[in-house]
Amino acid sequence: MQKPIVGYSFNKPKTTRGTSMRSTMLQNFVVRLVSLSLLSLGLLQTSGAAMIGTQQGIQSGAQAARIVRIETILARDDVARQLVAFGVDPLAVQSRVANLTDAELLVLEGKLDKQVAGAGVIGVIGVVFLVLIILEFVGVTDIFKRV
Amino acid sequence: MAVGASQLTNYSKRFAQIAALLIFLILTGCSIIPPVLSDYGPSPSPLELVDTPFYSQQEFQCGPAALMTVLTASGVETTLADVSRQVYLPARQGSLQSEMLAASRAAERVPYVLVPTLSSITGELATGRPVLVLLNLGVSWLPRWHYAVVVGADADREQIILRSGTDERRVMDASVFLRTWRRSDFWAVSLLRPGELPANPDRSRYIEAVAGLEQTGHPQAARDAWQAGLSIWPDNAVLIFGLANAQYALGNLSAAELLYLDMLRGDAASLIARNNLAMTLVAQGRNRDALEQIDSALELADGSPLLEELLDTQRIILSAVNGASN
Numbered sequence: 001m002q003k004p005i006v007g008y009s010f011n012k013p014k015t016t017r018g019t020s021m022r023s024t025m026l027q028n029f030v031v032r033l034v035s036l037s038l039l040s041l042g043l044l045q046t047s048g049a050a051m052i053g054t055q056q057g058i059q060s061g062a063q064a065a066r067i068v069r070i071e072t073i074l075a076r077d078d079v080a081r082q083l084v085a086f087g088v089d090p091l092a093v094q095s096r097v098a099n100l101t102d103a104e105l106l107v108l109e110g111k112l113d114k115q116v117a118g119a120g121v122i123g124v125i126g127v128v129f130l131v132l133i134i135l136e137f138v139g140v141t142d143i144f145k146r147v
Numbered sequence: 148m149a150v151g152a153s154q155l156t157n158y159s160k161r162f163a164q165i166a167a168l169l170i171f172l173i174l175t176g177c178s179i180i181p182p183v184l185s186d187y188g189p190s191p192s193p194l195e196l197v198d199t200p201f202y203s204q205q206e207f208q209c210g211p212a213a214l215m216t217v218l219t220a221s222g223v224e225t226t227l228a229d230v231s232r233q234v235y236l237p238a239r240q241g242s243l244q245s246e247m248l249a250a251s252r253a254a255e256r257v258p259y260v261l262v263p264t265l266s267s268i269t270g271e272l273a274t275g276r277p278v279l280v281l282l283n284l285g286v287s288w289l290p291r292w293h294y295a296v297v298v299g300a301d302a303d304r305e306q307i308i309l310r311s312g313t314d315e316r317r318v319m320d321a322s323v324f325l326r327t328w329r330r331s332d333f334w335a336v337s338l339l340r341p342g343e344l345p346a347n348p349d350r351s352r353y354i355e356a357v358a359g360l361e362q363t364g365h366p367q368a369a370r371d372a373w374q375a376g377l378s379i380w381p382d383n384a385v386l387i388f389g390l391a392n393a394q395y396a397l398g399n400l401s402a403a404e405l406l407y408l409d410m411l412r413g414d415a416a417s418l419i420a421r422n423n424l425a426m427t428l429v430a431q432g433r434n435r436d437a438l439e440q441i442d443s444a445l446e447l448a449d450g451s452p453l454l455e456e457l458l459d460t461q462r463i464i465l466s467a468v469n470g471a472s473n
Binding site for chain 1: 210213232240242245252357361362364419456
């Protein structure tokens with residue numbers, strides 16, 4: 001089971017209890033390794049740097065192409081770190097971020113915890129909450145009768 | 148004691164009012180008039196893709212299961228474990244929409260986000276493609292996001308048929324489906340094989356989907372998809388540009404060159420076409436032609452956000468010229 005990484009500025013999804021210094025160092029190492037390999041991935045993708053991509057061509061009115069590229073590389077790095085922190089196998093992170101578009105990366109950057117995540121099962125907290133409301137409602141009705 | 152009890156009763160009354168309101172909202176899903184299928188455009192005769200495979204979800208893993216269903220239906224050979232590795236987010240116990248699209252790209256499929264109408268779903272079904280949807284089974288303030296796959300629609304009975312969670316054939320009242328789908332802003336995706344077109348193609352959505360494939364390093368899939376797009380929008384400059392870029396990425400330089408020239412015949416002032424044409428020429432060792440193209444682009448580039456990019460290209464060409472003369 002992957003524990004969340006500590007020591008980064010984004011919101012941590014869960015508690016970091018029981019994470020020993022040693023495993024933290026190991027995880028930091030893994031994150032750096034992933035970041036490094038991502039950086040090389042970024043260089044690979046921009047090796048034909050002076051070619052203008054289709055999406056970039058459509059949007060080129062908005063912002064200088066070079067600024068967009070740098071922003072995207074930073075966003076890719078940030079999203080990769082977040083994925084590791086959210087429990088994704090570091091070995092899978094590279095292909096996951098590689099298939100996100102620039103626009104998707106910029107949306108996810110720093111906000112992975114706020115995105116819609118389809119889960120498929122009614123969460124325990126949700127059920128308890130609903131049951132509580134209904135139970136309270138029944139109890140309250142008794143009080144009305146007494147009055 | 149008496150005062151305390153009456154305070155408690157007041158508190159309870161208020162609580163009861165709030166609870167009653169909450170329950171009302173839950174039951175009504177915050178909408179009063181139930182929508183019906185015909186409100187969402189004409190629906191063809193009952194239709195169900197009975198051969199669509201089913202993968203039962205494991206805990207919280209409706210994203211991987213639903214994606215696996217549409218990938219397999221689209222002819223991709225993969226495993227649920229592998230799909231889960233690509234889209235499941237353990238700490239969120241769910242899957243993100245953008246990662247569902249990304250994993251489709253990894254499988255060389257065009258993740259086309261449908262125009263938010265029911266007829267675009269039934270159109271896809273009619274061509275044999277099941278549709279991945281995001282539903283909110285809860286309400287906006289207590290969301291229960293859920294991925295499922297629409298495999299059928301029956302307008303006579305007002306029913307939608309889904310592969311959903313652990314249900315191989317979930318029959319949902321159309322009004323429930325439409326309410327829960329509406330809460331995800333009608334998010335629906337069809338996976339196209341490169342070369343396939345959506346049943347009701349929307350040009351800008353199609354371009355966005357294919358450009359995403361190009362951007363994430365799938366030039367072959369992108370090329371086939373741009374070509375399919377050009378079969379219905381033959382004169383569109385973005386599609387021509389996209390196809391040219393895909394040909395360049397695949398190393399088909401002379402095909403790319405012809406396409407950039409084609410684009411420049413339509414718009415001689417296109418800086419993106421001229422820049423990429425110059426890059427294509429220098430890649431073929433035709434440095435003088437390349438220099439001529441980039442210089443004429445630079446003459447038009449005053450104040451353009453692409454100026455830096457054009458200067459980069461000029462530098463690359465000049466160093467190629469110097470390298471050749473040494």
